[in-house]
Amino acid sequence: MTDTTLSKADDGKKGIISIGTLQKAVAFVVLIALLAFFSVFAPNFAQWSNMVNIMQATAVNGVLGVAVTFVIISGGIDLSVGTMMTLTAVMSGIILTNLGMPLPFGIIGAMLFGGLMGSVSGASIAKLKIPPFIATLGMMQIARGLALVFSGAKPIYFNDTPSYYYISSESSISRIIPSLEVPNGVLIMFAVAIVSSIVLNRTILGRYVFSLGSNEEAARLSGVNVDFWKIVTYGVSGMICGVAGLLISSRLNSAQPALGLGYELDAIAAAVIGGTSLSGGRGTVLGTIIGAFIMSVLTNGLRVMGVQEEWKIVITGVIIIAAVYVDILLRKKM
Amino acid sequence: MNGESPAQMPVVELSGIDKSFPGVRALQNARLNLYPGEVVALMGENGAGKSTLMKILTGVYQPDAGEIRVDNAAVTIPSPHVAQDLGISIIHQELFLMGHLTAAQNIFIGREPRKGYGMFVDEAKMKADAAAIFRRMKVDIDPGAEVGELTVARQQLVEIAKALSYNARVLIMDEPTSALNETEVEHLFDIIDDLKRQGVGIVYITHKMNEVKRIADRIMVMRDGQYIDTLPARDTTIETVIQLMVGRELSGQHRAMEATAGADVLRVENLNRGRVIRDVSFSVRKGEILGFAGLMGAGRTEVARAIFGADPIDSGVIHVHGQRRQITSPKDAVRNGIAYLSEDRKQFGLVTGMSVRDNITMPSWKRFLTGRVFMRDGELRDVAQGYVQKLKVKTPSVDQETRLLSGGNQQKVVIAKWLLRDCDILIFDEPTRGIDVGAKAEIYRLLESLAEQGKAIIVISSELEEVLRLSQRILVMCEGRITGEIDGRTATQETIMTLATQRQSDAA
Structure with a gap:
């Protein structure tokens, strides 16, 4: 009876298209459908300036989504990415404005500090055996608190570093190709995505991230230094949060220490919509980016249509559940 | 009836x-x-x-x-x-x-x-x-x-x-x-x-x-x-x-492979861990298959995991190639050439969602890096392909996910993984569990040829026939102790079972 499905699994010939690919395809189709829908029903939606708005709005969530994708594939979860982003923004503000150092120090400082804090999360998970949910819930509060303490609970403006603004908002590429007015923030998001994709698929770190998430004990018994790679994974996640911190503070031209709560949920949602499995071992950066775009297209489209802003939150919730259900359906089919 | x-x-x-x-x-x-x-x-x-x-x-x-x-x-x-x-x-x-x-x-x-x-x-x-x-x-x-x-x-x-x-x-x-x-x-x-x-x-x-x-x-x-x-x-x-x-007469089952007098590759002395491992000492020689027999819960798996550094020990000394080694993690064990092939392949032996290639190469990934970071995937493929051919793993390709392979082929993937990692002490825990009869014989031949190539092999098995079939020497455990050592050529199921139920009445 059930044997038909079992023996089918045995021949192993099928599966030319992997579940991951299929899922990305589904997410991509949903994104296109949304774009088409809003283009027809929302006046002014399909204008280039609005597309730039959407991309700009996706950048931060997309980068945070990538950060959390690393952790989720490794079988963990990171609730601290939102406040970590804020803390790294504050750090760059302190370096550039309070200490008056040149721009590169601010950029490198934010990323290194993010990496350090992420490694602390990773160490408490790997060494102290604290469950990832709890460890990063703690880190979420620590980062939020530190951001407020370091900044004196006041925004830090980047008045001494006028070029800071260009990180996110200017479009360097339009100087080369004038018609392509894509803001730098969006380019940075794509750069982060491409580099992360390479790291996940081509480097030993990526290979370990996947094996941790698929079967940590098997990896351990293979002689893999599981603790070390876990710490590295959370460190990388923290470092990418640093990039998000630079993007958001550049766009606001200030580090806002009270910001950040709630961003982690959007980031996790983007990853999940993009087909990353919360049980680990499966996921792609491209999927997460598509997921982040779905969320911001939805927000923007509904706003342009004049739908009450809060409905977007409801619909996002529905989409998350639907995305996971599609995942379950696809898995059953295979 | x-x-x-x-x-x-x-x-x-x-x-x-x-x-x-x-x-x-x-x-x-x-x-x-x-x-x-x-x-x-x-x-x-x-x-x-x-x-x-x-x-x-x-x-x-x-x-x-x-x-x-x-x-x-x-x-x-x-x-x-x-x-x-x-x-x-x-x-x-x-x-x-x-x-x-x-x-x-x-x-x-x-x-x-x-x-x-x-x-x-x-x-x-x-x-x-x-x-x-x-x-x-x-x-x-x-x-x-x-x-x-x-x-x-x-x-x-x-x-x-x-x-x-x-x-x-x-x-x-x-x-x-x-x-x-x-x-x-x-x-x-x-x-x-x-x-x-x-x-x-x-x-x-x-x-x-x-x-x-x-x-x-x-x-x-x-x-x-x-x-x-x-x-x-x-x-x-x-x-x-x-x-x-x-299914057949018992005696005279085992092969008459003569014990090669190789040097001690692994020597364990006075291993203790709580009540599960008590004062266990033994050694394995190069080219030898050493069998571990005993009832469920006798402590055989625990000894294996202790040697492999997967569980902490209370006391005991481990010598590898005559040198004393501190093994506190699987990583240490692997570095010393010790591999442990768990009975539960799906839980401990394989990352079932990953490909044959990745599973075979996982412990050796660091050898296939460019600039210490990038994986040389082409080379990994070739190496995995080589082992797939050598061990006759039946798989459509090295990219196949290991969960889709049969038990016998999964076991071969695990063996390939450790061979590639240059392990010369292989501890097999129930090597043929969940493997059907035809594939069993193939795994047996594989173990024997590994021994002939000079690997030291420990086989833990609850199937007496299997232990008798493979081992040159058999150690029998009961309640965490080694209750006897038998020459594989003279051992019978009865002698093993007698030792396996030799409980110490004083539980002290």
Whole structure:
């Protein structure tokens, strides 16, 4: 009876298209459908300036989504990415404005500090055996608190570093190709995505991230230094949060220490919509980016249509559940 | 069948049961019948299909073919729940209780008596009902006691009470005495006697012949997924049963491979870990296959895991190639050329969601890096491909996910993984568990050729035939100690079993 499905699994010939690919395809189709829908029903939606708005709005969530994708594939979860982003923004503000150092120090400082804090999360998970949910819930509060303490609970403006603004908002590429007015923030998001994709698929770190998430004990018994790679994974996640911190503070031209709560949920949602499995071992950066775009297209489209802003939150919730259900359906089919 | 069966009709009758899993034919025309008020001992080697047959009877698996009759009416049992409704309950070898709940709560989980318009659990009634069952079993357990606080023996009694609370008429016990001491076993047998008198039919899975003699009415033997024979328990000798289980005469089974006098590759001295490993010392030579025999829970796997650094030890010294080594993690072990191939390949041996290529190369990834970071995937493919050919792994490609391979091929992937990592001490824990007969022979030949190539091999196996077939020397363990060493050429199943049950009466 059930044997038909079992023996089918045995021949192993099928599966030319992997579940991951299929899922990305589904997410991509949903994104296109949304774009088409809003283009027809929302006046002014399909204008280039609005597309730039959407991309700009996706950048931060997309980068945070990538950060959390690393952790989720490794079988963990990171609730601290939102406040970590804020803390790294504050750090760059302190370096550039309070200490008056040149721009590169601010950029490198934010990323290194993010990496350090992420490694602390990773160490408490790997060494102290604290469950990832709890460890990063703690880190979420620590980062939020530190951001407020370091900044004196006041925004830090980047008045001494006028070029800071260009990180996110200017479009360097339009100087080369004038018609392509894509803001730098969006380019940075794509750069982060491409580099992360390479790291996940081509480097030993990526290979370990996947094996941790698929079967940590098997990896351990293979002689893999599981603790070390876990710490590295959370460190990388923290470092990418640093990039998000630079993007958001550049766009606001200030580090806002009270910001950040709630961003982690959007980031996790983007990853999940993009087909990353919360049980680990499966996921792609491209999927997460598509997921982040779905969320911001939805927000923007509904706003342009004049739908009450809060409905977007409801619909996002529905989409998350639907995305996971599609995942379950696809898995059953295979 | 025999004079002992009452004239009534059987309460359960299985016939013509077939069941296959990918790559393994687990059951073939298997059958079983059970009359009310009798105990049938179901015997067979590990992998003979006993558990699979019981899982079909309890609705965990669906048979591919065959008939199940309960009270002479054909039934299908699509789920464990339906099995319970039919009065069929199982007590698993490993207990499935919720440690933080009370005994009564465990017994009535999912069927709690209600009060207050069904909104509240009637704890008082639940306790009273549980107490009534305990009285029926003549045991003295507080229904309000937290199960996690009870001894294993008493937890087992709670499981039995739970099974009885479903008004079970058929009770399956899977090696129920493996964690009990002698007094507890005696008590369990008294309860079984009582249940028989109350008309409950019991299927009793065990490897212990003395228990069979004590409580069983009939012995049913299975081998390679097939029904072999049914014998009256009273006048059957252990030799007869073992012969049926193994399928051929016992002696002269093992090969006459002469022990090569290689140097000691691994020497373990005075290894201790709590009560599970007690003062274990032994050595393995180059080119040798050393067998570890013993009953379930004798401590063989624990010794392997301790040597491999997967579990901490209290004391003990490990020498590798004559040099003392500190091994505190699997990483240390692998660095010293020690590999552990777990019996549970899917849980510990393989990352089943990853490809054959990645699994074979995982411990060696660091050797295939460009700029210490980037994986040389092409080279990984080639290397994996080489091992796939050398070990004859049947897979459409090295990109195939390992979960789609059969048990024997999965085992080969694990072996390839350690060979690539240059491990020369290979510890196999149940190397052929879940592997069908044809592939078994292939794995045996593979192990022998590895030994001939100079690897030191330790084989832990519960299948006596396997240990005898492979080993030059056999160490037998019981209750965490090594109770004897036997030359593989002169060893018999009897000598092993004698040592394997040589308990130390003083538990100090």
